[in-house]
Amino acid sequence: MTIQNPPEIDSRKIREILWERKKEVVVSLKSCAHCALCADSCFLYRCRKNDPKYMPSHKVINSIGTIYKKKGKVTRAELEEIRDIVWKRCVLCTRCYCPLGIDIPSLISLARQICRSQGVVHDFEEGKIE
Amino acid sequence: MRIFDFINGPMVWFSFICFFAGTLYQVIAFYSLSKSRARHPRYQQKTDLTRKREPEILDRNSLSYRFAMFRLTVFGRDPGMMLTTTIFHVTLLLTPFIVLAHNILLDLSMGISFPSLSEGATDCLILVVLACCVFFLARRLLVPQVRAITTPSDFLMLLMVAAPFLTGILACHQIGNYDIMISAHVVSGEIMIMALPFTRFIHMIYFFINRFILIHENTLGKGGSRVWR
Numbered sequence A: 001m002t003i004q005n006p007p008e009i010d011s012r013k014i015r016e017i018l019w020e021r022k023k024e025v026v027v028s029l030k031s032c033a034h035c036a037l038c039a040d041s042c043f044l045y046r047c048r049k050n051d052p053k054y055m056p057s058h059k060v061i062n063s064i065g066t067i068y069k070k071k072g073k074v075t076r077a078e079l080e081e082i083r084d085i086v087w088k089r090c091v092l093c094t095r096c097y098c099p100l101g102i103d104i105p106s107l108i109s110l111a112r113q114i115c116r117s118q119g120v121v122h123d124f125e126e127g128k129i130e
Numbered sequence B: 001m002r003i004f005d006f007i008n009g010p011m012v013w014f015s016f017i018c019f020f021a022g023t024l025y026q027v028i029a030f031y032s033l034s035k036s037r038a039r040h041p042r043y044q045q046k047t048d049l050t051r052k053r054e055p056e057i058l059d060r061n062s063l064s065y066r067f068a069m070f071r072l073t074v075f076g077r078d079p080g081m082m083l084t085t086t087i088f089h090v091t092l093l094l095t096p097f098i099v100l101a102h103n104i105l106l107d108l109s110m111g112i113s114f115p116s117l118s119e120g121a122t123d124c125l126i127l128v129v130l131a132c133c134v135f136f137l138a139r140r141l142l143v144p145q146v147r148a149i150t151t152p153s154d155f156l157m158l159l160m161v162a163a164p165f166l167t168g169i170l171a172c173h174q175i176g177n178y179d180i181m182i183s184a185h186v187v188s189g190e191i192m193i194m195a196l197p198f199t200r201f202i203h204m205i206y207f208f209i210n211r212f213i214l215i216h217e218n219t220l221g222k223g224g225s226r227v228w229r
Helices: A011-020 A022-031 A043-047 A056-062 A064-069 A076-088 A104-117 B003-008 B010-033 B063-072 B079-098 B100-110 B119-142 B144-148 B152-172 B178-195 B200-213
Strands: B034-036 B226-228
Touching: A011 A022, A011 A064, A011 A104, A022 A056, A022 A064, A022 A104, A022 B010, A022 B200, A056 A064, A056 A076, A056 A104, A064 A076, A064 A104, A076 A104, B003 B010, B003 B178, B010 B034, B010 B178, B010 B200, B079 B100, B079 B119, B119 B144, B119 B152, B152 B178, B152 B200
Parallel strands: none
Antiparallel strands: B034 B226
């Protein structure tokens, strides 16, 4: 049996998706005052004993923020890390609240779209008991 | 031309042009990259007199319901931070306009002036701004949630805000070398004004766009009228 290597990350495609909504992403990332006032609005954050990793701002900065900072030139390992942030740490319930009015769910869904475009998706079968 | 004449003359005009042009650019960019969309109608409770009256806690117009909802807002969850940030932003925007020395300079150069407060009162306002900056710095360093998303640029932002106020009060009371203090005050103020539409301070413009014009879950006012793309 041969193990197939995963295809290379197409940074051009990522840039294409990102550039379509560039201004929205730039403005949202710049508008963020890093105040952490959004933290309490996330039920996962509160369920996970106030772990900062579950704060909506932390999720945005480390997913779409990382992709934008690297201009789409992310490695598969980095994209897999982002996948875990946008799928495992966020359920897109759209209840997060930013006092400055940043549309956090929209940015998380953009990060999911980028991951999906590279075939890096959440394994819904993970941990399933046979 | 001496450097002092330059920072007090052409540099002031340049920084204000930068600020107004940058703000205009951001607003035009937003309108050209967004499109108009009809907002969803907001939920409104209808008063039906024939129906049995709901318990007071479920009545959306009752004071206890409103108070319970207020406790869930960001003001209710973190009152200390929200009170500090409100006071900070109001004093930050207000103080430069009501400082007596600024108004005398405006009057001498352009013949216009704003109402000004006494020196003692403005000193108090400046100290309030600086105290708020110290609070934000302490919060950045001590609260784990804030520390987790803090970058060096956040400290730079705080420094850029605090510097004009600190050097201003030191120059006003002639503490340290007056010439150096007043030059530092003018330069730091100009840097802050120039940086406003292009750096993290952009939230000053986009706060109003994000909260009142863009349609999303948390739009205030009438529910917004535009969406990105």
